[in-house]
Amino acid sequence: xxxxxxxxxxxxxxxxxxxxxxxxxxxxxxxxxxxxxxxxxxxxxxxxxxxxxxxxxxxxxxxxxxxxxxxxxxxxxxxxxxxxxxxxxxxxxxxxxxxxxxxxxxxxxxxxxxxxxxxxxxxxxxxxxxxxxxxxxxxxxxxxxxxxxxxxxxxxxxxxxxxxxxxxxxxxxxxxxxxxxxxxxxxxxxxxxxxxxxxxxxxxxxxxxxxxxxxxxxxxxxxxxxxxxxxxxxxxxxxxxxxxxxxxxxxxxxxxxxxxxxxxxxxxxxxxxxxxxxxxxxxxxxxxxxxxxxxxxxxxxxxxxxxxxxxxxxxxxxxxxxxxxxxxxxxxxxxxxxxxxxxxxxxxxxxxxxxxxxxxxxxxxxxxxxxxxxxxxxxxxxxxxxxxxxxxxxxxxxxxxxxxxxxxxxxxxxxxxxxxxxxxxxxxxxxxxxxxxxxxxxxxxxxxxxxxxxxxxxxxxxxxxx
Ligand code: ASP
Ligand code: MG
Numbered sequence: 182x183x184x185x186x187x188x189x190x191x192x193x194x195x196x197x198x199x200x201x202x203x204x205x206x207x208x209x210x211x212x213x214x215x216x217x218x219x220x221x222x223x224x225x226x227x228x229x230x231x232x233x234x235x236x237x238x239x240x241x242x243x244x245x246x247x248x249x250x251x252x253x254x255x256x257x258x259x260x261x262x263x264x265x266x267x268x269x270x271x272x273x274x275x276x277x278x279x280x281x282x283x284x285x286x287x288x289x290x291x292x293x294x295x296x297x298x299x300x301x302x303x304x305x306x307x308x309x310x311x312x313x314x315x316x317x318x319x320x321x322x323x324x325x326x327x328x329x330x331x332x333x334x335x336x337x338x339x340x341x342x343x344x345x346x347x348x349x350x351x352x353x354x355x356x357x358x359x360x361x362x363x364x365x366x367x368x369x370x371x372x373x374x375x376x377x378x379x380x381x382x383x384x385x386x387x388x389x390x391x392x393x394x395x396x397x398x399x400x401x402x403x404x405x406x407x408x409x410x411x412x413x414x415x416x417x418x419x420x421x422x423x424x425x426x427x428x429x430x431x432x433x434x435x436x437x438x439x440x441x442x443x444x445x446x447x448x449x450x451x452x453x454x455x456x457x458x459x460x461x462x463x464x465x466x467x468x469x470x471x472x473x474x475x476x477x478x479x480x481x482x483x484x485x486x487x488x489x490x491x492x493x494x495x496x497x498x499x500x501x502x503x504x505x506x507x508x509x510x511x512x513x514x515x516x517x518x519x520x521x522x523x524x525x526x527x528x529x530x531x532x533x534x535x536x537x538x539x540x541x542x543x544x545x546x547x548x549x550x551x552x553x554x555x556x557x558x559x560x561x562x563x564x565x566x567x568x569x570x571x572x573x574x575x576x577x578x579x580x581x582x583x584x585x586x587x588x589x590x591x592x593x594x595x596x597x598x599x600x601x602x603x604x605x606x607x608x609x610x611x612x613x614x615x616x617x618x619x620x621x622x623x624x625x626x627x628x629x630x631x632x633x634x635x636x637x638x639x640x641x642x643x644x645x646x647x
Contacts, residue, residue: 182201182210182211182212183212183215183372183390183391183393183394183409183410183411184212184213184214184215185390185412185413185414185471186215186216186217186220186221187218187471188214188412188471189217189218189306189309189310190219192252192255194471195252195256197471197472199317200474201412201471201474202314202367204474206367209405210366210367210368211356211360211369211397211401212310212367212368212369213328213370213371213393213394213397214303214306214310214369214370214372214390215302215303215372215373216303216306216373217252217302217305217306219248220248220306221299221387223245224278224298224302225298225299226241227278227298228282228290228295228298228299231286231290232286232290238282239279242279242282245275245278246271249305249309250268250271253267253268256313257313257316261316262316263312263313263315263316264316266312267313270305270308270309271305271309274301274304277301282298292338293382293383295339296339296381296382296384297382299374299384300329300371300373300374300382302373303328303372303374304327306371307325307369307372308325310369311325311369312325314367314369321367322364322365322366322367323365323367323368323369324365324367324368324369325369326355326359326368326371327370327371328370328371328372328373328375329374329375329376329380329382331351331355331356331370331397331400332348332374332375332376332396333347333375333377333378334375334376334377334383335383336377336383337383338381338383338384339386340384341375341377341385342385342454343375343392343396343458344378345396345399345400345458348375348396348399349400352397352400353400353404356397356400356401357401357404360405370393370397371393372389372391372393373389374393385454388449388452389452391452391455392452392454392455394409394411394455395409395452395458395459395464395466396458398458398462398466399462399464402462403462407464408464409464409465409467410466411466411468411469412469412470412474413450413471414472415450415468415470416431416468416473416476416479416480417432417450417469417470417479417480418448418450418468418480418495419432419448419495420432420494421495421497421640422497422636425500425632425633425636426496426633426636426640427640428637430645431478431480433479433480434480434487435480435487435494436482436483436484436486436487437457437482437484438486438588438621439486439494439495439586439587439621441453441456441457441460442584442586442621443495444456446498446499446582446584446586448497451468456482460484463484465482465483466481467480468480468482486588488588488589489589491589491643491644493585493586493596494586494587494589495585495586495587495644496583496584496586496639497583497584497586498581498582498583498584498635499548499581499584500581500629501552501581501629502548502549502551502582502626502629503550503554503557503577503580504535504546504548504577504580504612504613504626505547505549505557505561505574505575505577506544506545506575506576507522507546507561507572507573507574507575508543508544508572508573508574509543509544509571509572509573510543519538521566521567522545522567525560526549526560529560531549531557531560532549532553533547533548534548534582535582535613536548537613537615546613546626548580548582548613548626551578554578557576558574561574562574577612579628580626580627580628580629581628581629581631581632581635582625583624583625583626583632583635583636583639584622584623585623585624585639586621587621587622588621590620590622591620591621592620596623597616600623600625600639603639603642604625604627604635609631609635610627610628611625611626612625612626612627612628613625613626614626
């Protein structure tokens with residue numbers, strides 16, 4: 182089970198988390214926990230301020246200390262052994278953090294030190310939870326595990342990816358024996374971070390605790406029948422963004438391939454990589470509402486695609502997009518244009534959300550995050566190749582992307598026709614279109630002013646016809 186930061190923020194949420202856990206203790210259970218709500222942001226702030234040599238650092242550290250101290254005081258009774266152990270752990274870790282801040286100020290800032298610093302959020306929250314769990318019932322025992330012992334990643338600090346076979350070896354060596362032992366009822370693993378082969382701490386990207394849970398399930402699946410439950414402060418995946426669509430509905434069952442599309446097109450419910458990891462070993466998973474644990478309204482994600490009369494499962498959108506068009510009458514004769522373009526963007530960490538090229542090869546259109554617009558404009562106009570007179574570069578910042586998603590559109594004729602007729606009937610101008618050959622989605626670009634309208638009319642046309 183994965184518990185996010187909002188499941189660990191005060192006495193009440195600690196109690197709730199424990200109640201949920203207790204219901205599942207008749208099975209072998211591992212929990213993976215995020216930092217206490219808001220702490221990761223504060224740690225990133227601490228790192229940034231340390232780099233700037235600002236005096237605010239001490240203040241931030243004090244604040245982080247106080248938040249944890251208050252929780253410990255509230256949830257663990259003082260005479261108990263666990264109380265002192267937890268306070269000692271907090272003191273030691275806060276001292277290490279202050280030292281790391283000093284190191285950042287002395288040396289040049291680097292991503293690897295940032296990763297060490299932010300990993301303290303999960304280290305603290307998970308240790309506190311584990312001790313709290315031990316303190317409430319003398320017959321229940323948990324074991325704390327720091328995830329750098331079992332999750333091995335590449336060296337991409339800040340956004341690392343796991344090396345799954347190495348994780349599996351370590352999980353078999355370090356987790357399986359505890360699972361097999363009768364002495365421990367619950368294993369508490371820190372989320373969000375791992376380490377490189379050279380034992381440097383890495384983090385898995387924001388929201389990375391989801392991924393830690395998925396990796397553990399992956400590693401355990403060959404030996405146990407494994408399932409992951411992601412406890413969140415939402416019901417599950419919705420079929421449209423409630424900020425944009427007037428109507429939305431919970432997706433009760435969705436396949437991995439469709440969920441991956443949803444995650445890509447703006448739904449921030451799960452860390453996108455964890456779907457891929459779960460899919461590799463067909464691990465069923467659920468997204469459940471932490472505030473309503475008994476409800477049967479939740480999303481379950483499975484390998485199977487549900488095929489019913491609803492060919493279209495969701496209408497999603499990326500509201501703030503920039504569209505870039507590169508035009509040239511001579512693109513045919515200039516070989517390697519596309520490869521140069523995408524290398525340039527890739528080397529500069531620009532994430533491309535959409536690509537379309539007309540068959541005349543006269544232009545290439547692609548979509549990027551609005552935030553990257555200035556950077557891309559600069560890169561293209563200053564590039565040796567694209568800056569030359571052969572190309573004209575158009576950048577349009579008032580753009581949105583709409584994706585119509587559903588594995589049911591596979592081999593179903595007429596979906597694209599219906600989408601574009603609906604757009605036409607509503608006077609919405611479609612600026613560019615792309616469809617992946619997987620036929621899981623049809624994606625197109627419109628002006629931002631039409632975004633809400635487009636989502637709503639498509640929702641009515643495909644999902645909720647009345
Ligand atoms: N604490 C980290 C974050 O806020 C990881 C997580 O919550 O999953 O991004
Ligand atoms: Mg979080």
